[in-house]
Amino acid sequence: MAGRCFRLCGALLLAAGAAVARANGAGDVPADWPHAHEDDHPFGYFLVDRFEYRDDEGPNHVLWDAQGWYGGDYRRLWLKTEGERAVSDSNGEVELQALYGQLVAPYWDLQGGLRYDRTFGSGPDRDRAFAVLGLHGVMPYRVETDAAVFVSEDGDLSLRLEFEYELMLTQRLVLQPRVELNAAAQRVRAWGVGRGLNDLQLGLRLRYEIRREFAPYVGVEWVRRLADTADLARDEGERVGNLGLVVGVRWWF
Amino acid sequence: MSTTSALPGRFTRRRLLGGLAAGGLLAGFDALLPGWAGPLAGVVRSRTPGPVEFDLTVARQRIDIAGGSALAHTLNGTVPGPLIELHEGHEARLRVHNALDEDTSMHWHGILLPFEMDGVPGVTFPGIRPGDTFEARFPVRQAGTYWYHSHSGLQEQSGAYGPLVIHPAGGYAQPFDRDYVVLLSDWTFEDPWTVLAKLKKASHYYNFQEQTLPQVAAQGQWRQWLAWQQMRMSPTDIADVTGHTYTYLMNGQHPAGNWTGLFRPGERVRLRFINASAMTYFNLRIPGLPMTVVQADGQDVQPVETDELQIAVAETYDVIVTPLEDRAYTVFAESMDRSGYAAGTLAPRLGMAAAVPALRQRPLRTMADMGMDHAGHGAGAATAGMDHAAMGHGARDHSRAADPHAGHAMGAVAPVDHAAMGHAPAADPHAGHPGMDRMPPASGPRSARTGIERAAPGPVLARHGGDSHGIGNQAVAMVQRDRTAEPGTGLGEVDHRVLVYADLLARTPARDARPPMRELELHLTGHMARYMWSFDGQKFSEVHGPIVFHYGERLSLVLVNDTMMEHPIHLHGMFFELDNGAGAFRPRKHTVSVKPAERLTLLVTADEPGRWAFHCHLLYHMHMGMFRVVEVA
Numbered sequence A: 001m002a003g004r005c006f007r008l009c010g011a012l013l014l015a016a017g018a019a020v021a022r023a024n025g026a027g028d029v030p031a032d033w034p035h036a037h038e039d040d041h042p043f044g045y046f047l048v049d050r051f052e053y054r055d056d057e058g059p060n061h062v063l064w065d066a067q068g069w070y071g072g073d074y075r076r077l078w079l080k081t082e083g084e085r086a087v088s089d090s091n092g093e094v095e096l097q098a099l100y101g102q103l104v105a106p107y108w109d110l111q112g113g114l115r116y117d118r119t120f121g122s123g124p125d126r127d128r129a130f131a132v133l134g135l136h137g138v139m140p141y142r143v144e145t146d147a148a149v150f151v152s153e154d155g156d157l158s159l160r161l162e163f164e165y166e167l168m169l170t171q172r173l174v175l176q177p178r179v180e181l182n183a184a185a186q187r188v189r190a191w192g193v194g195r196g197l198n199d200l201q202l203g204l205r206l207r208y209e210i211r212r213e214f215a216p217y218v219g220v221e222w223v224r225r226l227a228d229t230a231d232l233a234r235d236e237g238e239r240v241g242n243l244g245l246v247v248g249v250r251w252w253f
Numbered sequence B: 001m002s003t004t005s006a007l008p009g010r011f012t013r014r015r016l017l018g019g020l021a022a023g024g025l026l027a028g029f030d031a032l033l034p035g036w037a038g039p040l041a042g043v044v045r046s047r048t049p050g051p052v053e054f055d056l057t058v059a060r061q062r063i064d065i066a067g068g069s070a071l072a073h074t075l076n077g078t079v080p081g082p083l084i085e086l087h088e089g090h091e092a093r094l095r096v097h098n099a100l101d102e103d104t105s106m107h108w109h110g111i112l113l114p115f116e117m118d119g120v121p122g123v124t125f126p127g128i129r130p131g132d133t134f135e136a137r138f139p140v141r142q143a144g145t146y147w148y149h150s151h152s153g154l155q156e157q158s159g160a161y162g163p164l165v166i167h168p169a170g171g172y173a174q175p176f177d178r179d180y181v182v183l184l185s186d187w188t189f190e191d192p193w194t195v196l197a198k199l200k201k202a203s204h205y206y207n208f209q210e211q212t213l214p215q216v217a218a219q220g221q222w223r224q225w226l227a228w229q230q231m232r233m234s235p236t237d238i239a240d241v242t243g244h245t246y247t248y249l250m251n252g253q254h255p256a257g258n259w260t261g262l263f264r265p266g267e268r269v270r271l272r273f274i275n276a277s278a279m280t281y282f283n284l285r286i287p288g289l290p291m292t293v294v295q296a297d298g299q300d301v302q303p304v305e306t307d308e309l310q311i312a313v314a315e316t317y318d319v320i321v322t323p324l325e326d327r328a329y330t331v332f333a334e335s336m337d338r339s340g341y342a343a344g345t346l347a348p349r350l351g352m353a354a355a356v357p358a359l360r361q362r363p364l365r366t367m368a369d370m371g372m373d374h375a376g377h378g379a380g381a382a383t384a385g386m387d388h389a390a391m392g393h394g395a396r397d398h399s400r401a402a403d404p405h406a407g408h409a410m411g412a413v414a415p416v417d418h419a420a421m422g423h424a425p426a427a428d429p430h431a432g433h434p435g436m437d438r439m440p441p442a443s444g445p446r447s448a449r450t451g452i453e454r455a456a457p458g459p460v461l462a463r464h465g466g467d468s469h470g471i472g473n474q475a476v477a478m479v480q481r482d483r484t485a486e487p488g489t490g491l492g493e494v495d496h497r498v499l500v501y502a503d504l505l506a507r508t509p510a511r512d513a514r515p516p517m518r519e520l521e522l523h524l525t526g527h528m529a530r531y532m533w534s535f536d537g538q539k540f541s542e543v544h545g546p547i548v549f550h551y552g553e554r555l556s557l558v559l560v561n562d563t564m565m566e567h568p569i570h571l572h573g574m575f576f577e578l579d580n581g582a583g584a585f586r587p588r589k590h591t592v593s594v595k596p597a598e599r600l601t602l603l604v605t606a607d608e609p610g611r612w613a614f615h616c617h618l619l620y621h622m623h624m625g626m627f628r629v630v631e632v633a
Helices: A002-020 A227-235 B013-018 B192-201 B213-219 B222-230 B378-390 B619-623
Strands: A043-055 A061-071 A075-086 A092-105 A108-120 A127-139 A143-152 A157-164 A173-184 A196-208 A214-225 A241-252 B052-065 B068-075 B084-087 B091-098 B107-109 B133-139 B144-149 B161-167 B178-188 B246-250 B259-262 B269-275 B282-285 B291-296 B299-306 B308-311 B316-321 B329-335 B341-347 B460-463 B479-481 B518-527 B532-535 B547-549 B554-561 B567-571 B576-578 B591-594 B599-605 B610-616 B627-632
Touching: A043 A075, A043 A214, A043 B192, A061 A092, A061 A241, A075 A108, A092 A127, A173 A214, A196 A227, A196 A241, A214 A227, B052 B084, B144 B269, B144 B316, B161 B178, B161 B269, B178 B259, B178 B329, B178 B341, B192 B619, B213 B222, B246 B329, B269 B291, B308 B316, B554 B591, B591 B599, B610 B619
Parallel strands: B052 B091, B084 B161, B178 B269, B246 B341, B259 B341, B518 B554, B547 B627
Antiparallel strands: A043 A061, A043 A241, A061 A075, A075 A092, A092 A108, A108 A127, A127 A143, A143 A157, A157 A173, A173 A196, A196 A214, A214 A241, B052 B068, B091 B133, B107 B144, B144 B161, B178 B246, B269 B316, B282 B308, B282 B329, B291 B299, B291 B316, B329 B341, B460 B479, B518 B532, B554 B599, B567 B591, B567 B610, B576 B599, B610 B627
16 A cells, blocks of 8 residues: 555655656657657665564564665655564564655655654554654765754654765675664653764674675674763663674565 | 679679669669578679669567577568668658658768658657658668668667668779678667666666675785775776677677678778667777778778777777688777677688687776876875786887967966877877878878787876766766777787777868857766766756757867766767867768767767757667757758
């Protein structure tokens, strides 16, 4: 359902774009002739970058992190989702983002839209929504970058930086370091978010591309809560840091 | 089929004019030849000169190909389509029947004709609807080796192409005994639209020859590797689509099918190489047999002998070889990225084969390809050094003379080696002084030079201005060079002779001796990661009208390649003269491969009115926007 809606929105968006900027480089040809080359037709892509089982120091988790786009070269609709749930008690959290992206520089999409978070599990579900403004692209040295600021429905401001890098060990064996940094301008105690730097995540995954589209992997993920957020965690009796072993699969279509 | 009956007799000018048995109007005859698309395909017969009618049916059918079975776009039931032979000075009536359930079209590549016959949907005609027939009827005004292909969608990738040979009215300039078409193509069992979608999502999808960390470490090339990483590019981007999905075909045969051309030792064999690939450049050689190039893109050139030549997509080269020994020779067409090859055999008898060379190590892009300055700082200089050292380029010539391009240069100018361009030093050959043009040599073919001798980057002609061509363009060639005397990618390291554009001299001087009245500069642009391709940063869907050539004008068309890969640029309906320093003997071409960071000048006489397609002949580049229409009015 979400996929269909996504696709429909994309089609509408592109139709609108096309109506404004329909050019005919062929010149004065009869109107009923076909267009010579439809170089602006839409494509779609969906990448499950991480779908993994994490053997944690505490309860183990299943985690996913996926994103996709649909659209043309300059304007795309993006969907991003990530979340995790504990294997033992089914408690978890899911995040969904729907964004509109505009290519603003050869390697950069400016993205804006909405984010929706929801917890699930034994207690009552809680949710909150955000406005999102992000910059998604590739830095020099080929560092994949996703930087976004979020403003929650309560006006709380937060920031997330994600960096990924790919090192080819063979033509199919790829080492992927990953860094994620979260920060917040306000303390949001109910969500365990402290003021300042929230956490630093460092991951290292080694995948084998059986096909380009399908690659199982193993890796480690180290997380460390920081500053005020670490204090909140201690107050709740939660861990401040964790080193997990992960096994998962990356795929796209 | 019997071996002897398939072979033409001694094929001289007199014999051609005298004609052989089959003659007259040959409607669809070639389609019935046993053996086309079989191991003995490609035989060109001499026929009585005259008008030709030909019926070509485009269909979608399951055929055996590349060692498997697949749905293909067939032409009269085969891939490639049948050989069409026409005669200069006579009329051609080529009827294309559409048996598909979608539109089709047929473009006669390199042929001079009224633009309405040119076969480009949306530009010259509306296309051929299912069940309809289109007749391209035109007087044949030229001779040479050409080809034809669908210009609709991606049909060309799935089989809709074939060879077209026009016999000259006045007989052949060089005698030969046997005559074969050798048509090269790339076949995939994937749906071409799937190939395109994969490139769009992951442009490196088919590259399984990337630089790996262990390789970099073993060779100690950290600085170079970092320089490429810094630029967010890969030096292994040689081909977008590779042998990972492609099977490379010679006259429709994969290597195991072993296309065979027969000869008797001592005979002169004409091989008409046609690169009908969607995406693949080939390096062609016949180990043990030097090739005398006599024609390029259907136009006679002064014979030049070489051991290897690079054929860009959509180019044709005619060579004459004289195998003296009673043994088999391998015709080896290695894809430029060296991920695969097409191969066949020249042999005195059917069923023979010679050793097939091993694929050579894949080449790497250089800093010259990136449009970087060798004299530049840190990373650039380091990588340039790496390429020359690692690839064995020892022979950089420092004893260089004055710059023949000085008149055109806009920025810093480096010296050029006249000797390296294969000519006696003359005053500016680009200035068009008729007195300075070299005459054809008295006797015997000239000789190309070795790849190593040719390896040094050509002179810098200009630097890029401030326009970075918008967000759909990845990079610009800061330093633009004359690369017409450089070997193609990967051939700068070979120690046998390789053909370069500077070796091509037209057999006869240009008819239009006027200097250009106008200069038009176009940049080849794109974005590998997004798989967007364009001219001047604009995809075809983003431009609002054609490029205008004024009827009758003499035009200088300057192409600057801002991307880091070669693009075979094709102009429909007119030949351009490639400004390679040959003065009035500039070779005439319909397709010219522009090297990365090259600044190439083409001279055009705009004498064919109408709308003409102008595009990169890499199929997926064209389809993703590297396409324009030229209007001659």
